[in-house]
Amino acid sequence: MNAEVQVAYPLDSDRDWVSYADYVAEVHVAYGSEKTEPVSDDVKAKGEGHVDRTGRIVVDKLLYSRKGADPLPDGGFTSQLAGFWWDKDSGRQEFTIKGTSRLEPGHSYIAVIVKDESTQEFEPAIYGGVLPFDGGTVGLGELEGRDNTKLSASAATEPGGSFAEEVQGKGIQEVEQLLDRAEQYPAAVEHAELPAGKRYEEVVKAGEEGKADQPQG
DSSP: EEEEEOOSSSOSHHHHHOOOOOOOEEEEEEETEEEEEEOHHHHHHEEEEEEEEEEEEEEEEEEOTTTTTTOOOOTOOOOOEEEEEEEEETEEEEETTTOOOOOOOOOOOEEEEEEETTTOOEEEOOOTEEEOOOOGGGTOOETTTTOSSSOOOOOOSTTSSOHHHHTTTOOHHHHHHHHHHHHHHHHHHHTTOHHHHHHHHHHHHHTOTTTTOOOOO
16 A cells, blocks of 8 residues: 655755754664564454554664764664555555655665654654665665665756755765755754754744755854
8 A cells, every 4th residue: 555645844955854854874674673563453443554563773874963963772773664554355465655665674775863753762754764775876775665676767867856866876975975065954953952843843934945055154
Protein backbone atom coordinates (compact mmCIF):
# COMPACT_ATOMS: atom_id res chain seq x y z
CA MET A 1 0.00 0.00 0.00
CA ASN A 2 1.34 3.43 -1.00
CA ALA A 3 0.26 6.62 0.81
CA GLU A 4 0.92 10.36 0.77
CA VAL A 5 1.29 12.59 3.85
CA GLN A 6 1.60 16.22 4.86
CA VAL A 7 4.75 17.18 6.75
CA ALA A 8 5.45 19.59 9.62
CA TYR A 9 8.52 21.13 7.97
CA PRO A 10 10.03 21.03 4.47
CA LEU A 11 13.25 19.27 3.49
CA ASP A 12 13.44 20.50 -0.07
CA SER A 13 16.69 22.49 -0.09
CA ASP A 14 20.12 22.16 1.50
CA ARG A 15 19.13 25.15 3.64
CA ASP A 16 16.09 23.24 4.91
CA TRP A 17 18.29 20.25 5.79
CA VAL A 18 20.74 22.23 7.92
CA SER A 19 17.98 24.33 9.50
CA TYR A 20 15.65 21.52 10.59
CA ALA A 21 17.98 18.54 11.02
CA ASP A 22 19.66 17.80 14.31
CA TYR A 23 22.06 15.57 12.39
CA VAL A 24 22.63 14.27 8.89
CA ALA A 25 24.35 10.91 8.71
CA GLU A 26 24.98 7.76 6.75
CA VAL A 27 22.88 5.12 8.52
CA HIS A 28 21.64 1.54 8.31
CA VAL A 29 19.10 -0.61 10.13
CA ALA A 30 20.81 -3.22 12.31
CA TYR A 31 20.18 -6.83 11.32
CA GLY A 32 17.98 -8.62 13.83
CA SER A 33 16.69 -5.39 15.37
CA GLU A 34 13.38 -5.23 13.51
CA LYS A 35 10.23 -5.88 15.48
CA THR A 36 6.80 -6.07 13.88
CA GLU A 37 3.80 -5.82 16.14
CA PRO A 38 1.04 -8.44 15.83
CA VAL A 39 -2.21 -7.38 14.21
CA SER A 40 -4.19 -5.79 17.04
CA ASP A 41 -7.70 -6.82 18.02
CA ASP A 42 -8.86 -3.30 17.14
CA VAL A 43 -7.48 -3.60 13.59
CA LYS A 44 -9.04 -7.04 13.21
CA ALA A 45 -12.39 -5.66 14.37
CA LYS A 46 -12.20 -2.84 11.80
CA GLY A 47 -11.14 -5.26 9.09
CA GLU A 48 -8.08 -3.21 8.18
CA GLY A 49 -5.35 -1.03 9.68
CA HIS A 50 -1.68 -0.25 10.15
CA VAL A 51 0.77 -2.69 11.77
CA ASP A 52 3.77 -1.05 13.45
CA ARG A 53 7.42 -1.93 12.76
CA THR A 54 10.49 -0.67 14.64
CA GLY A 55 14.23 -1.11 14.16
CA ARG A 56 17.56 0.14 15.49
CA ILE A 57 19.15 2.89 13.40
CA VAL A 58 22.95 2.73 13.45
CA VAL A 59 24.98 5.82 12.51
CA ASP A 60 27.93 4.94 10.25
CA LYS A 61 29.21 8.46 9.56
CA LEU A 62 28.08 11.89 10.69
CA LEU A 63 27.92 14.46 7.88
CA TYR A 64 26.35 17.38 9.74
CA SER A 65 25.63 18.28 13.37
CA ARG A 66 23.45 21.24 14.28
CA LYS A 67 24.92 23.40 17.02
CA GLY A 68 23.01 22.86 20.25
CA ALA A 69 21.45 19.54 19.24
CA ASP A 70 21.13 16.90 21.95
CA PRO A 71 23.81 14.18 21.64
CA LEU A 72 22.95 10.98 19.82
CA PRO A 73 22.90 7.84 21.99
CA ASP A 74 25.85 5.48 21.68
CA GLY A 75 25.15 2.41 19.57
CA GLY A 76 22.24 3.89 17.65
CA PHE A 77 18.59 4.39 18.51
CA THR A 78 15.34 2.50 18.07
CA SER A 79 12.85 4.19 15.77
CA GLN A 80 9.44 3.69 14.26
CA LEU A 81 9.78 2.55 10.64
CA ALA A 82 7.31 2.14 7.80
CA GLY A 83 5.30 -0.92 8.79
CA PHE A 84 2.56 -2.90 7.13
CA TRP A 85 -1.07 -2.54 6.12
CA TRP A 86 -3.39 -5.39 7.03
CA ASP A 87 -6.89 -6.12 5.79
CA LYS A 88 -9.06 -9.17 6.27
CA ASP A 89 -9.14 -10.01 2.55
CA SER A 90 -5.50 -9.49 1.49
CA GLY A 91 -3.66 -10.03 4.76
CA ARG A 92 -0.45 -8.10 5.42
CA GLN A 93 1.34 -6.01 2.81
CA GLU A 94 4.17 -3.50 2.99
CA PHE A 95 3.11 0.06 3.78
CA THR A 96 5.08 2.71 1.90
CA ILE A 97 4.97 6.50 1.71
CA LYS A 98 5.22 7.75 -1.87
CA GLY A 99 8.78 8.77 -2.72
CA THR A 100 10.28 7.54 0.56
CA SER A 101 12.38 4.64 1.79
CA ARG A 102 11.00 2.01 4.17
CA LEU A 103 14.44 1.67 5.84
CA GLU A 104 15.28 -2.00 5.49
CA PRO A 105 18.27 -4.01 6.79
CA GLY A 106 20.91 -4.64 4.14
CA HIS A 107 20.77 -1.12 2.73
CA SER A 108 22.51 2.18 3.44
CA TYR A 109 20.92 5.61 3.57
CA ILE A 110 21.76 9.30 3.96
CA ALA A 111 19.31 10.49 6.61
CA VAL A 112 18.20 13.65 8.33
CA ILE A 113 17.87 12.80 12.03
CA VAL A 114 15.56 14.85 14.25
CA LYS A 115 14.32 14.61 17.82
CA ASP A 116 10.59 14.03 17.83
CA GLU A 117 8.67 16.74 19.67
CA SER A 118 6.17 14.38 21.30
CA THR A 119 8.29 11.33 22.14
CA GLN A 120 11.61 13.16 22.70
CA GLU A 121 13.29 10.31 20.81
CA PHE A 122 15.51 10.56 17.73
CA GLU A 123 14.09 9.42 14.41
CA PRO A 124 14.95 9.63 10.70
CA ALA A 125 12.92 12.27 8.86
CA ILE A 126 11.57 9.92 6.21
CA TYR A 127 9.45 12.55 4.43
CA GLY A 128 12.14 14.03 2.19
CA GLY A 129 15.08 13.45 4.52
CA VAL A 130 16.10 9.85 3.80
CA LEU A 131 17.94 9.04 0.58
CA PRO A 132 19.02 5.59 -0.68
CA PHE A 133 22.80 5.23 -0.51
CA ASP A 134 23.87 1.73 -1.50
CA GLY A 135 27.39 1.35 -2.84
CA GLY A 136 28.28 4.88 -1.73
CA THR A 137 26.03 6.52 -4.34
CA VAL A 138 23.00 8.66 -3.52
CA GLY A 139 19.91 7.39 -5.32
CA LEU A 140 20.90 3.72 -5.45
CA GLY A 141 19.24 1.33 -3.03
CA GLU A 142 15.88 0.83 -1.36
CA LEU A 143 13.05 3.20 -2.23
CA GLU A 144 9.37 2.42 -1.58
CA GLY A 145 10.43 -1.11 -0.67
CA ARG A 146 12.02 -1.74 -4.06
CA ASP A 147 15.72 -1.98 -4.92
CA ASN A 148 16.77 0.86 -7.23
CA THR A 149 19.82 -0.16 -9.25
CA LYS A 150 19.69 2.77 -11.69
CA LEU A 151 19.60 6.50 -11.08
CA SER A 152 16.34 8.26 -11.93
CA ALA A 153 16.35 9.88 -15.36
CA SER A 154 14.09 12.64 -14.01
CA ALA A 155 16.66 14.02 -11.55
CA ALA A 156 17.21 17.76 -11.83
CA THR A 157 20.31 18.72 -13.80
CA GLU A 158 19.91 22.49 -13.48
CA PRO A 159 19.66 24.84 -10.49
CA GLY A 160 16.22 24.99 -8.90
CA GLY A 161 15.73 21.30 -8.17
CA SER A 162 15.43 19.83 -4.70
CA PHE A 163 18.45 18.91 -2.61
CA ALA A 164 17.60 15.22 -3.08
CA GLU A 165 17.76 15.73 -6.84
CA GLU A 166 20.94 17.81 -6.61
CA VAL A 167 22.87 15.09 -4.76
CA GLN A 168 21.61 12.14 -6.78
CA GLY A 169 24.58 10.18 -8.10
CA LYS A 170 27.00 11.88 -5.72
CA GLY A 171 29.22 10.35 -3.05
CA ILE A 172 29.38 11.03 0.65
CA GLN A 173 32.14 13.66 0.52
CA GLU A 174 30.20 15.74 -2.01
CA VAL A 175 27.06 15.61 0.14
CA GLU A 176 29.08 16.59 3.20
CA GLN A 177 30.64 19.54 1.36
CA LEU A 178 27.25 20.82 0.20
CA LEU A 179 25.87 20.65 3.74
CA ASP A 180 28.97 22.37 5.10
CA ARG A 181 28.46 25.29 2.70
CA ALA A 182 24.73 25.64 3.39
CA GLU A 183 23.53 28.40 5.75
CA GLN A 184 20.70 27.97 8.25
CA TYR A 185 17.79 30.39 8.16
CA PRO A 186 18.53 33.13 10.72
CA ALA A 187 15.23 32.43 12.51
CA ALA A 188 16.18 28.76 12.85
CA VAL A 189 19.47 29.78 14.45
CA GLU A 190 17.71 32.24 16.75
CA HIS A 191 15.27 29.55 17.90
CA ALA A 192 17.72 26.64 17.97
CA GLU A 193 16.21 25.29 21.20
CA LEU A 194 12.86 24.57 19.49
CA PRO A 195 11.98 21.29 17.74
CA ALA A 196 12.13 21.19 13.94
CA GLY A 197 8.45 21.91 13.33
CA LYS A 198 8.48 24.92 15.64
CA ARG A 199 11.71 26.24 14.07
CA TYR A 200 9.98 26.06 10.71
CA GLU A 201 7.06 28.10 12.06
CA GLU A 202 9.52 30.79 13.18
CA VAL A 203 11.17 30.81 9.74
CA VAL A 204 7.77 31.32 8.12
CA LYS A 205 6.86 34.09 10.59
CA ALA A 206 10.14 35.86 9.76
CA GLY A 207 9.37 35.67 6.04
CA GLU A 208 12.61 33.80 5.36
CA GLU A 209 11.22 30.63 3.77
CA GLY A 210 12.52 30.03 0.27
CA LYS A 211 14.96 32.94 0.32
CA ALA A 212 18.49 32.42 -0.95
CA ASP A 213 21.32 32.04 1.53
CA GLN A 214 22.49 35.31 3.05
CA PRO A 215 25.75 35.70 4.96
CA GLN A 216 25.15 35.65 8.70
CA GLY A 217 26.96 38.36 10.57
